[in-house]
Amino acid sequence: MRTVNIFWFRRDLRLNDNAGLYHALAGGIPVIPIFIFDTNILNELEEKSDRRVEFIYAALKQMQIELVMLGSSLEVYHGTPAEVFSQLLIKYSINTVFTNHDYEPYAQERDKTIQERLKAQGVMFRSYKDQVIFEMDEVIKDNSNPYTVFTPYSRKWKSVLTDKDLEPYPNQSLFHHFHKQEPRVIPSLRSLGFRSVDLPFPSQELDEAIVKDYGEQRNFPGLTGTSKMGVHLRFGTVSIREIALKSRGLSETYLNELIWRDFYHMILWHFPRVGTGNSFKREYDAIEWRRDEGEFEKWCLGQTGYPIVDAGMRELNATGFMHNRLRMIVASFLSKHLLLDWRLGEAYFANKLLDFDLAANNGGWQWAAGSGCDAAPYFRIFNPRLQTEKFDPQHTYIKKWVPEYTHLSYPRPIVEHELARKRCLETYAKALKPNAA
Secondary structure, rough: EEEEEEEEOOOOOOOOOHHHHHHHHHHHEEEEEEEEEEEHOOOOOOOOOOOOHHHHHHHHHHHHHHHHHHHOOOOEEEOHHHHHHHHHHOEEEEEEEEEEEOOOOOHHHHHHHHHHHHHHHOOOOEOOOOOOOOOOOOOOOOOOOOOOOOHHHHHHHHHHOOOHHOOOOOOOHHHHHEEEOOOOOOOHHHHOOOOOOOOOOOOOOHOOOOOOOHHHHHHOOOOOOOOOOOHHHHOOOHHHHHHHHHHHHOOOHHHHHHHHHHHHHHHHHHHHHHHHOOOOHHHHHHOOOEOOOOHHHHHHHHHOOOOHHHHHHHHHHHHOOHHHHHHHHHHHHHHHOOOOHHHHHHHHHHOOOOOOOOOHHHHHHHHHOOOOOOOOOOOOOOOOOHHHHHOOOOOHHHHHHHHOOOOOOOOOOOOHHHHHHHHHHHHHHHOOOOOOO
């Protein structure tokens, strides 16, 4: 039995400029690329027409085309990682399993379990940084503590960045080390228990004109002012190094968004409890959230009577995407106007967002609710009317998603702004005293 190395794709669905894959190929031993449709994850998905599963499936098919042209093949499995690696250890003589880091709590436990099983069989496990520019302890304070405020973190991030950090890995020069084999069949979506979703996915080509104007246009949902690269960065169909390198000379504001990604992943790694339903600021867990399933459902469906809020939710439900400004507005509305637990909104976004990322989603929701690191102060409550006047003054965005907003059929606001604001301030202050700041 010929000895091989395994490369395990997860959040890095590309052959080029892939750190872990580069190191696997550089070992000189034939590399078998694999992907696992992890039933531990799939079984938790409520929708069986999940856009993310379809996106992954499309990315795998594209990689398979490239691998077949190289005389190799991707091996796609369906099951738990433990089950799959038990099969692989019987099927192949494995020297090393290579992969890239994943920082989420489930992924950490999964990788620890797999590493221990492989070690027991004399197989090495190697993991590398790939989905962020800086990770873990690479950008920390001079006293070795992690940053919990973005601005000083971003200054340090930029001060330590070098051209080498953005250099692409020259994977193509090593493609001849892929294991030569006949093409393997990729399981169909139906066999995985999922239905196809007939929706276009955003291009993975970065529009440099959008990036250049990003600072001026990013807050206006009626404009084509955002790159929609989030899903590609989430699943690694593009390299974060490539995007950072291109944006560095075009837009400081856009680069800062990439730094926010690193920041939230750093926070999740240092404070894993935030990924399991806990407030970053522990005192915020004392807030007495209201319970109103009817109001939560109206928020989910985009029927709150606030057009800017409803437009954002309808865009999310229809496309799996929501404009960045709207993510802040609808999150603030749920947690402060309706005084419903931010975790409800976090979970809803987790089910609906095509670019869902635990670190960024949790960070964004806790920012809006005031409970996160470097969060908006609890007394900052977005006024939907003023947000509309400022960022959608011609109602371009609202007209697209809530065309009936001027009709009598459109629902009245489910809560009056000033009353909601007063209720929120009183509830937060009661829970946070004497820490209300």
